[in-house]
Amino acid sequence: xxxxxxxxxxxxxxxxxxxxxxxxxxxxxxxxxxxxxxxxxxxxxxxxxxxxxxxxxxxxxxxxxxxxxxxxxxxxxxxxxxxxxxxxxxxxxxxxxxxxxxxxxxxxxxxxxxxxxxxxxxxxxxxxxxxxxxxxxxxxxxxxxxxxxxxxxxxxxxxxxxxxxxxxxxxxxxxxxxxxxxxxxxxxxxxxxxxxxxxxxxxxxxxxxxxxxxxxxxxxxxxxxxxxxxxxxxxxxxxxxxxxxxxxxxxxxxxxxxxxxxxxxxxxxxxxxxxxxxxxxxxxxxxxxxxxxxxxxxxxxxxxxxxxxxxxxxxxxxxxxxxxxxxxxxxxxxxxxxxxxxxxxxxxxxxxxxxxxxxxxxxxxxxxxxxxxxxxxxxxxxxxxxxxxxxxxxxxxxxxxxxxxxxxxxxxxxxxxxxxxxxxxxxxxxxxxxxxxxxxxxxxxxxxxxxxxxxxxxxxxxxxxxxxxxxxxxxxxxxxxxxxxxxxxxxxxxxxxxxxxxx
Amino acid sequence: xxxxxxxxxxxxxxxxxxxxxxxxxxxxxxxxxxxxxxxxxxxxxxxxxxxxxxxxxxxxxxxxxxxxxxxxxxxxxxxxxxxxxxxxxxxxxxxxxxxxxxxxxxxxxxxxxxxxxxxxxxxxxxxxxxxxxxxxxxxxxxxxxxxxxxxxxxxxxxxxxxxxxxxxxxxxxxxxxxxxxxxxxxxxxxxxxxxxxxxxxxxxxxxxxxxxxxxxxxxxxxxxxxxxxxxxxxxxxxxxxxxxxxxxxxxxxxxxxxxxxxxxxxxxxxxxxxxxxxxxxxxxxxxxxxxxxxxxxxxxxxxxxxxxxxxxxxxxxxxxxxxxxxx
Numbered sequence: 113x114x115x116x117x118x119x120x121x122x123x124x125x126x127x128x129x130x131x132x133x134x135x136x137x138x139x140x141x142x143x144x145x146x147x148x149x150x151x152x153x154x155x156x157x158x159x160x161x162x163x164x165x166x167x168x169x170x171x172x173x174x175x176x177x178x179x180x181x182x183x184x185x186x187x188x189x190x191x192x193x194x195x196x197x198x199x200x201x202x203x204x205x206x207x208x209x210x211x212x213x214x215x216x217x218x219x220x221x222x223x224x225x226x227x228x229x230x231x232x233x234x235x236x237x238x239x240x241x242x243x244x245x246x247x248x249x250x251x252x253x254x255x256x257x258x259x260x261x262x263x264x265x266x267x268x269x270x271x272x273x274x275x276x277x278x279x280x281x282x283x284x285x286x287x288x289x290x291x292x293x294x295x296x297x298x299x300x301x302x303x304x305x306x307x308x309x310x311x312x313x314x315x316x317x318x319x320x321x322x323x324x325x326x327x328x329x330x331x332x333x334x335x336x337x338x339x340x341x342x343x344x345x346x347x348x349x350x351x352x353x354x355x356x357x358x359x360x361x362x363x364x365x366x367x368x369x370x371x372x373x374x375x376x377x378x379x380x381x382x383x384x385x386x387x388x389x390x391x392x393x394x395x396x397x398x399x400x401x402x403x404x405x406x407x408x409x410x411x412x413x414x415x416x417x418x419x420x421x422x423x424x425x426x427x428x429x430x431x432x433x434x435x436x437x438x439x440x441x442x443x444x445x446x447x448x449x450x451x452x453x454x455x456x457x458x459x460x461x462x463x464x465x466x467x468x469x470x471x472x473x474x475x476x477x478x479x480x481x482x483x484x485x486x487x488x489x490x491x492x493x494x495x496x497x498x499x500x501x502x503x504x505x506x507x508x509x510x511x512x513x514x515x516x517x518x519x520x521x522x523x524x525x526x527x528x529x530x531x532x533x534x535x536x537x538x539x540x541x542x543x544x545x546x547x548x549x550x551x552x553x554x555x556x557x558x559x560x561x562x563x564x565x566x567x568x569x570x571x572x573x574x575x576x577x578x579x580x581x582x583x584x585x586x587x588x589x590x591x592x593x594x595x596x597x598x599x600x601x602x603x604x605x606x607x608x609x610x611x612x613x614x615x
Numbered sequence: 616x617x618x619x620x621x622x623x624x625x626x627x628x629x630x631x632x633x634x635x636x637x638x639x640x641x642x643x644x645x646x647x648x649x650x651x652x653x654x655x656x657x658x659x660x661x662x663x664x665x666x667x668x669x670x671x672x673x674x675x676x677x678x679x680x681x682x683x684x685x686x687x688x689x690x691x692x693x694x695x696x697x698x699x700x701x702x703x704x705x706x707x708x709x710x711x712x713x714x715x716x717x718x719x720x721x722x723x724x725x726x727x728x729x730x731x732x733x734x735x736x737x738x739x740x741x742x743x744x745x746x747x748x749x750x751x752x753x754x755x756x757x758x759x760x761x762x763x764x765x766x767x768x769x770x771x772x773x774x775x776x777x778x779x780x781x782x783x784x785x786x787x788x789x790x791x792x793x794x795x796x797x798x799x800x801x802x803x804x805x806x807x808x809x810x811x812x813x814x815x816x817x818x819x820x821x822x823x824x825x826x827x828x829x830x831x832x833x834x835x836x837x838x839x840x841x842x843x844x845x846x847x848x849x850x851x852x853x854x855x856x857x858x859x860x861x862x863x864x865x866x867x868x869x870x871x872x873x874x875x876x877x878x879x880x881x882x883x884x885x886x887x888x889x890x891x892x893x894x895x896x897x898x899x900x901x902x903x904x905x906x907x908x909x910x911x912x913x914x915x916x917x918x919x920x921x922x923x924x925x926x927x928x929x930x931x932x933x934x935x936x937x938x939x940x941x942x
Contacts, residue, residue, distance in 0.1 A: 146793075154710045154905070234675060307708075307713060308718075308722075308893045308901070309795060310795055332793075333891070335888040335889075335897065336889050339780055339793075339891055341784075342781060342793065343784070343793025344793075345784040346790035346793055348791070348793025348794050364785075466904075495903075497655075497661050498655060498657050500661050
């Protein structure tokens with residue numbers, strides 16, 4: 113009996129040791145970076161994709177005319193330099209020399225014209241079309257391009273960044289190859305996509321910037337973040353994109369954790385077009401009943417920054433510049449009484465727990481805080497597609513939402529709050545003041561003047577408690593210690609893998 | 616016997632009734648899954664474009680409805696899908712541009728392998744612990760066996776999976792599922808390592824009901840006359856246990872195993888996610904979030920056909936175990 117016990121212990125130990133010893137495939141000399149991500153890409157067309165996973169992966173393959181740097185400054189990309197005319201209705205671009213697509217063809221003004229026209233074509237269904245809809249013509253040849261605009265629009269420069277604004281080969285567009293073949297100007301070339309498993313890229317040796325050090329990059333789909341962290345700890349992947357603060361807090365000293373405040377924000381959207389939220393006093397009552405720091409502590413394990421409406425760093429709203437920057441239940445009660453709800457009221461809110469890591473925690477905490485003020489926040493828990501469907505239709509009283517941010521406040525909110533914005537139904541609010549301010553902001557090129565305009569927009573949003581802006585979650589990247597040189601970007605882009613080395 | 620009587624006899628014969636019941640079950644499932652997908656809000660356009668659907672013009676939405684085949688009436692959509700499915704064309708996944716048949720051909724073997732490993736481990740553990748418990752009912756060993764059964768039922772698969780993943784990765788730096796999935800025929804050793812822990816998690820889930828069924832079946836059989844006769848005739852206790860008691864208790868155990876195997880095929884979604892296995896569970900889950908109707912419908916039909924096949928196999932095993940059933 114004793115012997116058989118010892119044999120069993122020996123067998124199990126041997127099996128485990130053997131497993132550990134044999135699991136790792138032979139290490140090749142090449143520098144191969146495996147990145148763990150929870151979601152697969154959903155398409156190969158950079159202009160039409162809206163999924164974060166696709167945007168991250170294709171962002172390494174394609175290039176855009178300008179880039180957003182680590183300090184959220186606009187830097188040259190495929191355009192080496194640019195200039196506006198005096199009234200910001202013409203943008204002249206000088207393109208970078210010696211840029212080649214992965215198929216070897218040269219990049220020039222023809223590609224810019226074809227790419228921008230493809231984005232503007234309604235049949236393309238391009239995600240970024242609305243951001244450049246003021247373009248009336250694109251002309252040029254060689255390395256010069258002239259873009260004419262229907263109205264003064266200085267913010268359009270920032271809108272030229274990103275995967276949705278990728279420059280594609282004019283030949284590929286003419287041959288209707290986009291989405292079928294992948295031919296960019298980025299630091300890595302597309303190799304293969306195994307749906308549900310991986311996306312493989314390899315070094316572009318003709319990349320226009322400094323030589324790329326990594327030989328290959330593989331996005332490996334590991335559907336849960338806890339398993340991604342396990343794979344990092346086991347050394348089976350070397351880099352990862354994390355969104356859950358609770359998982360990020362478990363990252364040990366054996367790894368490097370990059371924590372960057374993101375541009376996106378979590379908010380309680382209020383639909384001011386439906387009762388009882390059409391009453392300003394009811395919205396202000398909610399505004400005064402919520403302690404944002406407590407939401408951050410509970411829902412995001414303290415891993416987020418309390419923010420106001422505008423998160424674009426150069427124009428960021430002051431989170432204390434709002435009615436009731438701190439909880440004031442006496443004011444809440446007064447607002448409720450003024451609105452005719454002295455005995456409290458019930459508001460239904462939609463939430464999709466699978467949409468992002470802090471959704472459930474945020475919703476539960478808001479419910480608990482509002483209950484103290486006599487407001488019953490009834491949560492309608494939905495799957496993502498159902499949530500999006502109702503959100504788009506404006507079919508909600510309140511919505512716990514995590515919306516994307518931009519480096520320019522115009523592109524961030526122009527589709528929500530001006531009455532003509534295509535998501536104004538979702539915003540649930542518009543006013544003549546807001547419309548005038550957005551028009552003024554678009555037409556103004558001077559930074560100081562623009563700051564004042566967007567400060568006014570921010571105050572207009574907060575004073576009317578249009579939505580309840582809560583916090584900006586962090587962007588997390590975790591990497592093995594031998595991954596060096598990575599620069600995290602608040603935009604979520606992984607473009608700086610072009611300078612990463614694997615020691 | 617008249618021609619009419621002959622026809623009605625054939626129609627009422629067991630195989631024909633069985634085939635009829637299988638076909639009507641499949642038809643019912645196809646209608647159910649088709650309708651459920653249409654009842655829930657959101658459609659393929661929202662699934663593909665997300666919040667950017669708000670940027671689409673009415674003309675673009677109309678074009679996309681034609682593209683996704685959701686511009687037709689519901690009966691026409693059903694007939695069109697069923698016609699394609701019956702002719703062997705399961706449709707294609709809009710997001711990947713790959714045929715559903717190709718995706719299923721890759722995902723199904725992963726799920727079947729996982730379910731088989733889970734079932735084998737579960738049956739071995741369940742019968743062993745059930746027998747161990749039933750030998751001395753009411754004893755400490757019985758209590759220990761039943762405690763295992765209760766714990767295996769009570770601990771959710773995701774908790775057990777996450778615990779295993781965390782401990783093996785953090786303490787032993789061992790997480791083979793972090794590598795790209797390899798198929799059994801590509802690299803059997805690596806495949807075994809990638810299947811070992813998820814198989815164990817599913818095996819524990821299967822072991823609990825099998826253990827409880829085994830225990831109660833054994834306790835019921837052990838009091839039967841033929842067992843007492845065998846003992847009275849001086850047959851070796853071990854032989855009585857294996858040849859008489861266990862064999863005669865197999866019917867409920869086989870039934871339970873068949874049901875559990877069927878559940879594993881469709882219910883391994885969480886384990887597939889945590890251990891990053893590209894099986895059918897993940898395929899269906901992804902398709903539901905993207906509202907890829909054809910992928911969900913065709914995959915569910917594949918599950919249903921498999922479930923029914925397993926039931927038929929279970930029936931055949933009954934006949935082998937108990938020759939009286941043949942009569």
